[in-house]
Amino acid sequence: MDYDVIIIGAGPGGIFAAYELSKGDPDLRIAIFETGKPLSERRCPIDGVKVTSCIHCESCSIMSGFGGAGAFSDGKYNITNDFGGTLHSYIGKERAIELMEYVDQINLDNGGAGTKLYSTANASLKRTCMENKLKLLDAHVRHLGTDINLVVLGRLYDTLCPKVDMFFHTPVERVELVDGGYRVQVQGASYTSGLCIISAGRSGSKWMEQVCRDLDIATESNRVDIGVRLELPAELFSHITDELYESKIVYRTEKFEDKVRTFCMNPHGIVVSENTNGIVTVNGHSYEDPDRQTDNTNFALLVSKHFSEPFSDSNGYGESIARLSNMLGGGVIVQRFGDLIRGRRSTHERIGDGFVTPTLQAEPGDLSLVLPKRIMDGIIEMVYALDKIAPGTANDDTLLYGVEVKFYNMHVAVNGNLESCHEGLYVIGDCSGVTHSLSHASASGVYVARDILQKRNAG
Numbered sequence: 001m002d003y004d005v006i007i008i009g010a011g012p013g014g015i016f017a018a019y020e021l022s023k024g025d026p027d028l029r030i031a032i033f034e035t036g037k038p039l040s041e042r043r044c045p046i047d048g049v050k051v052t053s054c055i056h057c058e059s060c061s062i063m064s065g066f067g068g069a070g071a072f073s074d075g076k077y078n079i080t081n082d083f084g085g086t087l088h089s090y091i092g093k094e095r096a097i098e099l100m101e102y103v104d105q106i107n108l109d110n111g112g113a114g115t116k117l118y119s120t121a122n123a124s125l126k127r128t129c130m131e132n133k134l135k136l137l138d139a140h141v142r143h144l145g146t147d148i149n150l151v152v153l154g155r156l157y158d159t160l161c162p163k164v165d166m167f168f169h170t171p172v173e174r175v176e177l178v179d180g181g182y183r184v185q186v187q188g189a190s191y192t193s194g195l196c197i198i199s200a201g202r203s204g205s206k207w208m209e210q211v212c213r214d215l216d217i218a219t220e221s222n223r224v225d226i227g228v229r230l231e232l233p234a235e236l237f238s239h240i241t242d243e244l245y246e247s248k249i250v251y252r253t254e255k256f257e258d259k260v261r262t263f264c265m266n267p268h269g270i271v272v273s274e275n276t277n278g279i280v281t282v283n284g285h286s287y288e289d290p291d292r293q294t295d296n297t298n299f300a301l302l303v304s305k306h307f308s309e310p311f312s313d314s315n316g317y318g319e320s321i322a323r324l325s326n327m328l329g330g331g332v333i334v335q336r337f338g339d340l341i342r343g344r345r346s347t348h349e350r351i352g353d354g355f356v357t358p359t360l361q362a363e364p365g366d367l368s369l370v371l372p373k374r375i376m377d378g379i380i381e382m383v384y385a386l387d388k389i390a391p392g393t394a395n396d397d398t399l400l401y402g403v404e405v406k407f408y409n410m411h412v413a414v415n416g417n418l419e420s421c422h423e424g425l426y427v428i429g430d431c432s433g434v435t436h437s438l439s440h441a442s443a444s445g446v447y448v449a450r451d452i453l454q455k456r457n458a459g
């Protein structure tokens with residue numbers, strides 16, 4: 001065998017698996033294969049001047065490369081079992097929290113010291129939410145910020161470099177079973193290992209489906225979250241974000257009893273576009289460094305949809321909606337809330353006249369022509385519900401960017417060790433459908449590394 005362990009994907013799942021393995025047994029021969037670039041080379045060409053919108057790079061620097069989809073994220077590590085994945089249902093709630101706290105400590109030791117840990121415990125907002133038919137989910141949130149997140153990733157890279165062979169610009173094409181292990185096929189070469197950890201994230205979702213078909217690994221459809229990203233003056237949410245930074249608030253709509261929730265809150269942040277397999281959607285992040293902060297706060301409002309019979313392609317449904325918005329707006333569409341409820345499209349003039357200056361150059365348009373009525377109605381209801389706890393949310397000038405789609409990978413059948421039906425083939429992080437956050441994905445990496453180390457020690 002060329003290696004003891006091959007890891008596919010250098011996102012948080014892969015990085016933390018490699019970190020824990022190399023720490024636990026420095027003699028292990030480990031390789032990481034990654035489609036994208038090393039951290040220092042990752043750069044999105046959108047500069048707001050020469051390149052103002054997504055040019056569909058072959059490998060998206062936002063989604064791929066060392067650090068994975070999380071590299072330029074806001075670096076919010078949510079330590080909770082309430083959201084971010086269902087790791088706890090495989091490994092138990094206590095273990096999941098313990099691993100997330102362990103990851104947090106590693107981040108602190110690698111440049112994150114001094115960053116703030118927010119908590120919903122005893123938050124006055126909890127009661128205010130209840131009084132207004134909203135529910136605040138419990139969590140501790142470590143906010144690294146995009147800048148410190150990159151520092152932490154840089155240090156982890158330096159730690160791993162001498163211990164792990166890293167192959168960048170090297171997408172794994174196929175994973176094959178061989179005697180005593182696995183063979184990964186990359187362009188023009190192949191490598192073998194006794195054990196294989198797949199951590200291909202969201203950008204690797206289509207490829208992961210193929211791997212499961214090739215290796216007869218059972219899968220199940222997952223949900224898709226569809227909605228918009230709101231941007232408004234930071235002052236309107238400061239009483240919430242100053243205390244909690246990130247608050248996950250859930251609302252059940254009166255009309256359809258659908259759940260709408262806030263997601264990925266970025267105080268003083270910026271709205272960004274992202275490209276997943278050629279589909280441009282919206283996202284957001286913010287910097288810890290005050291010099292890079294803006295006057296706006298942004299967060300998503302999402303509605304979950306899950307299809308099973310006779311149509312089961314939840315992601316396909318989300319993709320179609322995103323494609324429709326890309327068709328109408330050439331990318332991300334932005335609309336003032338006042339225009340949305342008056343049934344008219346936004347224009348550059350109306351947005352220019354507004355009191356909220358957009359942080360993303362998106363095409364002014366009409367989101368009601370993109371989102372299904374049921375989802376749009378739910379979002380409008382939620383905006384009015386939030387207006388009760390943060391007056392001003394439903395102002396005419398509040399900006400809505402669309403569409404935001406959270407694609408979830410299908411659930412890959414894994415056991416309590418996150419191991420597939422093939423012994424020694426682990427599937428972790430977002431590509432397993434088990435996690436969808438930095439903290440859960442990282443924790444899943446540590447978890448399988450410990451399982452491997454324990455089995456090696458026992459054997």
Ligand SMILES: Cc1cc2nc3c(=O)[nH]c(=O)nc-3n(C[C@H](O)[C@H](O)[C@H](O)COP(=O)(O)OP(=O)(O)OC[C@H]3O[C@@H](n4cnc5c(N)ncnc54)[C@H](O)[C@@H]3O)c2cc1C
Nearest residue numbers: 009011013035064068069070073172201204429430437438
């Ligand atoms: C803009 C943005 C902001 C976010 N903000 C937050 C946040 O603040 N907090 C939070 O908890 N979560 C956030 N997320 C989500 C978070 O980044 C992911 O949940 C997390 O990165 C998942 O980690 P992962 O290791 O499972 O996968 P990923 O981070 O997606 O990494 C997978 C890696 O595998 C590589 N890969 C894929 N296929 C192959 C292949 N065939 N061969 C080789 N390599 C392959 C990819 O290039 C990628 O680098 C954000 C995501 C985005 C896009």
